[in-house]
Amino acid sequence: MKRVQYDRYGGPTRMYIGESKLPQLGPKQVRVVVSAAAINPFDWKLRQGAMKLFINRKFPKGMGTDFAGVVAAVGSDVRDINVDDEVFGTMDFKESGAFAEEVVLDSHLVAKKPASLSFPEAACLPIPVMTAWAAIFDKAKTSQGSHLFINGCTGAVGASAVQLALARGVKVSGACGTASLETAKAAGVDSVFSYTDRRLQAQKGKFDAVFDTLGTLDVGHGLSMLKKGGVFVDINPTLRRVARGMFSRRYKLAFATMGIKRLSAIADLASEGVLRPTVGLVVPFADAVSAITAIESGTRIPGKVVLSL
Template structure:
């Protein structure tokens, strides 16, 4: 079988199609034939070495985290899915490997795919929706009447965050680029600001929750936008920010890995239309290297970039 892998940390030039063999199936693992895999910035950041403290230096390493496909086999202790089920899920980032013809993952890393969604749209859910869930529902505890500001409200994570907050009955405003204003407005975000309009962010008052889905707001800036009991949620885990998150009740970090337990809930919300994944480009797996490199170099689309198998 073939997968996208790399033989050392570095840029897009380190990627290549390599042959691989799947490990023996564990008691609580499932083997999935991949039908679609979604590209996340996290994938190339891992290849660049951003998390090498956790991913180590044993090569070659596989790429890709989010996928959707069909269960081919299950371990003896697996109860949540059966052979033949259509599922979506995510691979432990320390292993990765979703940009491949098949994957073996722990059973709690998958959930049944909503029948209403294509494999491509289902593959677009995990990391983005898990991060948004943790930020909006777990960390910020947004509820009806909350005033929420989302920095990057049209990106994959930001759009899901806006959808979740609006579904809770919150009033959501945020930032996005000029080309995304229409879609953000149609989703219910108002008012919408440009990234350079920072002096205007709080013109209508301060917020109960500020979610920086881009990681570009300073901690002090985010905290200054809050009401007295408001919460600033960030996805930029530098050592200094991580320490501050441990010490402050008003500054919290959100990680996708915290949301794996919510995959079934995410599936339910996608099935009823609360979460609405959007595909910007769906390309064949054979073009994976160029598509990933294009995304990494800034040539992106309004929606997720997906590899189809």
């Protein structure tokens, strides 16, 4: 089986397409033939060693977390997934390897693919939507009538947060790049600012929650934007940001893994048209290394880049 893998932690030059043997199927696992796999920043952060303290030291390691495909086999204890089901899902970060021809993973990490979505579209759902859900609902506790500010409201996580929030009657304001202002307005963002807009400095005490998807909003400024009892949610926990936020109970961290239990709900919302993933570019699996390298190096694509197998 071919997959994108790396032989040590480091930069893009450590990646290559190599041969790997699938693990034996466990009783609570499924084997999926991958049709599409979406590229997330989290994937190269893992390769760079961001979570190496929590992962075994065995190399080579596979890359990739989010995917969609067709179930080829199920373990003896799996009841809700069947062979030939079309599914989407996410790999446990300790066992990454979705940029591959096939994957084996626990059945709770997959959900049935909405018939209305293509495989590339479904592959775009897990990490961005799980992260957004954990941030705005589980941590920020937003609900109908809340006012939410999203820094990076047109990125994959930000756009997912906008869609989820609006579906629950949450009022959304946000910031994005100048080129994306109209996109944000069309998505339903009420007040949109460019990152360099000086009016952002005046947005104090206005929001029930602030969600920084990029890690570029100063923590102190983000906290100042909150109403009394509001929450600032961060998904980019650098030591400096955490040190600044730890002195306030209003500073919260959110991670995609907190939203894994929402996969079936995410599938339902996608079926209903609430969640509309945007595929920016579909790349053949043979070009995976160059595609990942380009995005990691700063090439900007409106929408997710997806590998096609």
